[in-house]
Amino acid sequence: MEKGLAVVLASGGMDSAVTIAIAAREYNLALLHVNYGQRTERRELKAFHDVADFYGAKHRLVISMEHLSLVGGSSLTDRSIPVTRANLQAAGIPTSYVPFRNANMLAVAVSWAEVLGAAAIFVGAVEEDSSGYPDCRQEFYEAFNEVIRWGTRPETRITIVTPVITLSKSKIVSRGMMLGVPFHLTWSCYQREDVACGVCDSCALRLRGFQDAGIVDPIPYEQRPSYSHV
């Protein structure tokens, strides 16, 4: 029997690469990348295409949502707000939070999924490591599934799947290693495009995940501080 189709939101980072690997076991892939005006978009887009090539994705779509930078409010898109140095102990919502970003990306994913006839939308959201982002919580995705049920054609059946949402970053690394995920092709840094800075929130979470998993992250860093828990 021909596999069904799943749309996977793919940033080019490690969480979405592992999510693609999980989706690929059951579905043909339709990979969606969203440019929302983030500083490192050029490098992320290269990572997206490299990972999409690796998995031989059947469909791919790159969407510009630069309106999210018009709306402002985030250090990722608003150059008047500096990207802060990671503080993994800090409580609250990081300056990199783009208001309601994931809902914007899910909305276009649903539009595309409905046109393609896809059965699922995979998202590599991670609740624990992104505890500061309200739109990475499981309840948010459950509520969004209700919106999909009401807001699409009666015959449309699309479910959001978040296979890594409850995993720690180190578990995501281990799962990815088992699945043969090409981590060397991925990109996570919020700040630089040549070598990863090693000190922004995203680098710190990634490095800590690899360190806790006992694996050397294969991408180049300017510096590799120790963030390990273990």
Add this chain to the structure above:
Amino acid sequence: MEKGLAVVLASGGMDSAVTIAIAAREYNLALLHVNYGQRTERRELKAFHDVADFYGAKHRLVISMEHLSLVGGSSLTDRSIPVTRANLQAAGIPTSYVPFRNANMLAVAVSWAEVLGAAAIFVGAVEEDSSGYPDCRQEFYEAFNEVIRWGTRPETRITIVTPVITLSKSKIVSRGMMLGVPFHLTWSCYQREDVACGVCDSCALRLRGFQDAGIVDPIPYEQRPSYSHV
């Protein structure tokens, strides 16, 4: 006391103009117009600005979501699908349906509302006349309110308000007349930008609404078939 702020989704059409008039009684206005690659965008945008000027809107934002036309699937954005002549008796979803369009527009409205600190988002969705569009139903907006609750900052309180959703088109015309809505500045035709065609779905619903309300629609039409119920 200073009025609070509301974001209003404003297409330039009559339903959103009446919605603006209703919102303006309680709120300062932040008007959001979305270009999603529709054929008549140039004319709609003029109507949006004309109505925004009329109400002296405090904030306005025009957003391009042309990715919705990349996704395809609608006669409004995909020029390979013809705009059909209205058949107000036909069941099912019209060819003009843009998959999950309203969710895409709401998502950006929420992002903007969160940055502005707005308390409400007004949407001129109409359930009855647009019964073919799944994302015009009240349950869809209720489900979206849950998504907002989970997906925004804990201190954020934004509620979607749909003040005309249960009204017939003729009731919307009467309500608008009472509120002094500048219908002559609005635009609804899906097909033409000089004079309204009078025969697409949107023109037919609009003309029927004015005819049922016993009022002459002040915009120019190429033809004005009789669609009246009464």
